[in-house]
Amino acid sequence: MAMPAVIRSAQEMQSRSRQLRQAGRRIGFVPTMGALHEGHLSLVRAAKRECDEVVVSIYVNPTQFGRGEDFDRYPRNLDRDLQLLAELDVPWVFAPTDSEMYPAGFDTWVEVGRIAQPWEGTFRPGHFRGVATVVLKLFHLVEPDVAYFGEKDYQQLLVVRQMVRDLNLPVEIRACPTVREPDGLAMSSRNQYLSPRERQDALVLYRSLCLAQERVSAGENDARAVTAAMRELISSVPYAQVDYVALVDPETLEEVTIIDRPVQALLAVRLGSTRLIDNMRIVPPSR
Numbered sequence: 495m496a497m498p499a500v501i502r503s504a505q506e507m508q509s510r511s512r513q514l515r516q517a518g519r520r521i522g523f524v525p526t527m528g529a530l531h532e533g534h535l536s537l538v539r540a541a542k543r544e545c546d547e548v549v550v551s552i553y554v555n556p557t558q559f560g561r562g563e564d565f566d567r568y569p570r571n572l573d574r575d576l577q578l579l580a581e582l583d584v585p586w587v588f589a590p591t592d593s594e595m596y597p598a599g600f601d602t603w604v605e606v607g608r609i610a611q612p613w614e615g616t617f618r619p620g621h622f623r624g625v626a627t628v629v630l631k632l633f634h635l636v637e638p639d640v641a642y643f644g645e646k647d648y649q650q651l652l653v654v655r656q657m658v659r660d661l662n663l664p665v666e667i668r669a670c671p672t673v674r675e676p677d678g679l680a681m682s683s684r685n686q687y688l689s690p691r692e693r694q695d696a697l698v699l700y701r702s703l704c705l706a707q708e709r710v711s712a713g714e715n716d717a718r719a720v721t722a723a724m725r726e727l728i729s730s731v732p733y734a735q736v737d738y739v740a741l742v743d744p745e746t747l748e749e750v751t752i753i754d755r756p757v758q759a760l761l762a763v764r765l766g767s768t769r770l771i772d773n774m775r776i777v778p779p780s781r
């Protein structure tokens with residue numbers, strides 16, 4: 495089990511990738527912010543299945559965090575991450591420094607339009623500008639054939655796809671299903687922040703998504719009735735604060751009123767100082 499080579503410099507990453515591509519290797523890329531868990535590792539496994547080389551980036555990107563968000567306390571544990579990646583035989587880890595990614599004088603930003611505006615875009619202003627900018631830079635440095643993203647960050651996936659389409663980026667975007675804890679909680683690096691009580695109460699996110707599917711399977715087609723039931727369930731945790739709960743078109747993210755086709759349930763809930771997101775495809779019964 496060899497430890498991955500850790501590349502710190504942007505230029506070195508770019509020249510290594512060029513060499514791999516020139517040798518005809520197909521590069522799979524998994525961008526992360528570290529504090530790796532099974533969700534991340536499922537993306538790595540998908541990349542390993544489909545590509546000759548796997549590059550994982552570990553970078554807590556400051557520009558996607560707003561003022562007052564958790565940038566400073568975001569979990570960082572590079573040694574543990576490298577150990578987990580070594581167990582999967584990942585050869586390359588790109589872990590750039592801030593000054594490599596944002597050298598003095600950096601002043602160019604990627605602004606994705608409508609798809610980045612609602613939901614996370616509203617509650618985390620500037621978030622997707624930071625995500626799109628760093629992902630575009632990472633794509634230029636790694637030059638992957640395929641890049642892997644989790645459906646857990648559903649809107650992020652659509653934002654990245656929009657950018658790739660609009661800017662003709664030569665990379666395929668692969669979506670991977672959300673990996674959950676045995677009790678249903680979506681894996682997230684931020685789960686580490688939860689106290690034992692909050693960890694237990696965090697189950698209301700998954701339960702409310704399942705409740706949405708149950709109601710729709712039972713014939714409910716009024717989106718407002720379904721989101722009201724979800725909110726009621728979440729309110730069984732008195733200190734939970736809902737940022738949004740919505741049923742949306744899976745492509746445009748516009749809110750739907752009647753559920754007459756598959757929709758995406760999206761939610762963001764704060765439990766104490768921890769903000770969690772989750773989502774699920776909700777499918778009405780076929781007639």
Ligand SMILES: Nc1ncnc2c1ncn2[C@@H]1O[C@H](COP(=O)(O)OP(=O)(O)OP(=O)(O)O)[C@@H](O)[C@H]1O
Nearest residue numbers: 526527533643644646647671672673681682683684
């Ligand atoms: N449970 C999961 N299942 C599948 N993919 C996931 C899961 N959690 C994260 N990912 C994906 O891993 C990639 C890196 O995500 P990131 O490093 O932000 O992890 P995270 O656990 O989502 O952290 P955070 O707590 O910040 O949301 C993203 O494409 C994200 O969608």
Ligand SMILES: CC(C)(CO)[C@@H](O)C(=O)[O-]
Nearest residue numbers: 525526527555625628647
């Ligand atoms: C895609 C990403 C690595 C960009 O910083 C981040 O938003 C994440 O981990 O989902």
Ligand code: BAL
Nearest residue numbers: 527558559621647650
């Ligand atoms: N998982 C998306 C990265 C973020 O929350 O900032």
